[in-house]
Amino acid sequence: MKKTAILILTLSSLASFAQKISDYKYISFPAKFETFKEDFGLAELLTKTLRSKNYIVVPLDKLQWPSEAKDNPCNVLLADIINDSGFLRNKVVVKFKDCNDKEIQSIKGASSIKEYKEGFQDALKQTYTSISPANPIVQSTVQTKVQEPVISTQPVTNVSSLVIDNTAMxxxxxxxxxxxxxxxxxxxxxxxxxxxxxxxxxxxxxxxxxxxxxxxxxxxxxxxxxxxxxxxxxxxxxxxxxxxxxxxx
Known part of the structure; x- marks a missing residue:
């Protein structure tokens, strides 16, 4: 029982500091979404959506990135749109990954419009509300899988039990x-x-x-x-x- 409680507290601590799309300022995506036969206007629509949420869309070519992104590529989030259509509905999945190819968020959208262009665009619009506005933080410059820091299993929510040291800084x-x-x-x-x-x-x-x-x-x-x-x-x-x-x- 004690081990279970500690595990829950640990997961809660980690979750509160999990990465989010809004942690980023820059977002890039490929010139062609590989799972679609053609663009269907999705790149333009995604660009408008992200800019309306205060993100800066940068090209995939790193030579064209602003200096802030060049100096730290991990400040750039990578987006992709996946064709997830079924027999009766046009569906898309918008995926966001960090510089270590770790998925930050996956958002699904679906439309009952049968025409491909209109249907895919309508499905993409359904993901709009799930994309939070940009509220960037500094990202790690390490482009490899890094070990999470050890987080105390006793999160500090109340300091009444702590002894306040008058010599503390x-x-x-x-x-x-x-x-x-x-x-x-x-x-x-x-x-x-x-x-x-x-x-x-x-x-x-x-x-x-x-x-x-x-x-x-x-x-x-x-x-x-x-x-x-x-x-x-x-x-x-x-x-x-x-x-x-x-x-x-």
Whole structure:
């Protein structure tokens, strides 16, 4: 029973930081979708759909990529449209994979329109609502399968049982004073001694000094060390980010 509980907690922790389409800014797809006899206007429609969701569509030729994508190819998500039609319905599957060929999401769409061009386009339109708007984060530059960092099997949701060490490193943004408490080698928290839950929980990524951050309000974002300070990118209602800097006291 105890092992089962630990497994559930571990999976929950990993799931909360799983990659999503919205983690990316750039998306590329092939000039020809191999499972279709012709284009049927799908490339143009997919391009319009992605751009409406604030993604930047780049060609498959890496020489034509913007410098940000060239410097880190893992910032580019690879999309493909698969013909999944049955006897009576035109069906498509839109697949998104990362630079390590790992599938991030697969979205299905179907149409009862029998004509190929209209039917395939209608099926592709059905996937629109399942594609979240771009909300990019920095991706790992490693283009090989990397081992996931070890995540504590005891996620920090309440700090009332922790002993607050007065000698622990303290940080402030001018409005609040927080203490940095190292939970284990893969995560630490920023905590206000007057609160029963952490202000932010930091988990390591494959990039040094860059962390996936879970805020007190449940939002996920990015954090990093900069000149000895802790920086958190705070999501705003307009989709932009505010740089919150906590200086070491």
């Amino acid at each position: 303290k940080f402030s943004n001018g409005k609040m004073d927080l203490q940095k408490i190292q939970i284990d080698k893969s995560q630490f928290i920023l905590v206000n001694s007057n609160s029963s839950s952490p202000f932010a929980t930091f988990k390591v990524t494959t990039k040094n000094d860059v962390f996936r951050v879970k805020l007190q309000n449940g939002e996920s974002t990015l954090g990093y060390f900069e000149n000895g300070n802790i920086v958190i990118e705070i999501p705003q209602s307009n989709g932009e980010y505010f740089k919150e800097v906590f200086s070491k006291k």
